[in-house]
Amino acid sequence: MRQxxxxxxxxxxxxxxRGHSIAEKTAFAALILxxxxxxxxxxxxxPVSDTVAGSQSGKLQIQYHRFLRRDAAxxxxxxxxxxxxxxxxxxxxxxxxxxxxxxxxxxxxxVEVISHDNGKLRLxxxxxxxxxxxxxxxxxRLPGFMTAQISVVGQPEQARFxxxxxx
Numbered sequence: 001m002r003q004x005x006x007x008x009x010x011x012x013x014x015x016x017x018r019g020h021s022i023a024e025k026t027a028f029a030a031l032i033l034x035x036x037x038x039x040x041x042x043x044x045x046x047p048v049s050d051t052v053a054g055s056q057s058g059k060l061q062i063q064y065h066r067f068l069r070r071d072a073a074x075x076x077x078x079x080x081x082x083x084x085x086x087x088x089x090x091x092x093x094x095x096x097x098x099x100x101x102x103x104x105x106x107x108x109x110x111v112e113v114i115s116h117d118n119g120k121l122r123l124x125x126x127x128x129x130x131x132x133x134x135x136x137x138x139x140x141r142l143p144g145f146m147t148a149q150i151s152v153v154g155q156p157e158q159a160r161f162x163x164x165x166x167x
Contacts, residue, residue, distance in 0.1 A: 043067060054159050055158055060079065062077070062079075062150060062159050068166065069165070071141070073104070073137065075137055076136040077136075079131050080123070085129075086127060088122050090121065090122045091120065091121045094147070095118055100142045100146045103136060103138045105136075105137040107135040143166060147160065
């Protein structure tokens with residue numbers, strides 16, 4: 001027999017529902033923020049992660065991701081200014097950055113690779129003075145923040161950028 005005025009919770013012997021607690025509301029808000037950050041690219045490729053660094057003149061430009069995962073394949077797209085009448089151009093990379101990444105491929109293939117104090121790539125140009133587009137494929141080996149500095153030898157072009165590598 002059903003008694004009037006008795007709730008479903010009372011009939012089943014459950015405590016009365018009083019709404020969501022502060023902890024539940026906070027956890028739900030944190031979940032929504034986490035999903036929104038992931039969709040925007042805070043944990044990999046996306047509009048928050050994709051960016052461009054360049055020299056003061058804007059001739060040297062580097063497209064990169066701010067946020068990386070350790071051991072995941074990544075690409076730096078570098079636009080390197082050249083000087084008309086020269087047959088090659090050299091890029092240097094700071095030692096700290098080279099210790100934290102493993103370069104797997106470079107397109108176009110460099111004429112020479114030197115890895116002493118600073119890493120150096122010498123690339124062939126067509127002597128017309130047109131910029132050279134370089135695609136550097138790499139993997140971050142260590143988690144944490146890393147700073148890259150890329151310079152063009154013999155030119156005042158230099159660009160610096162930071163990346164965060166997740167474990």
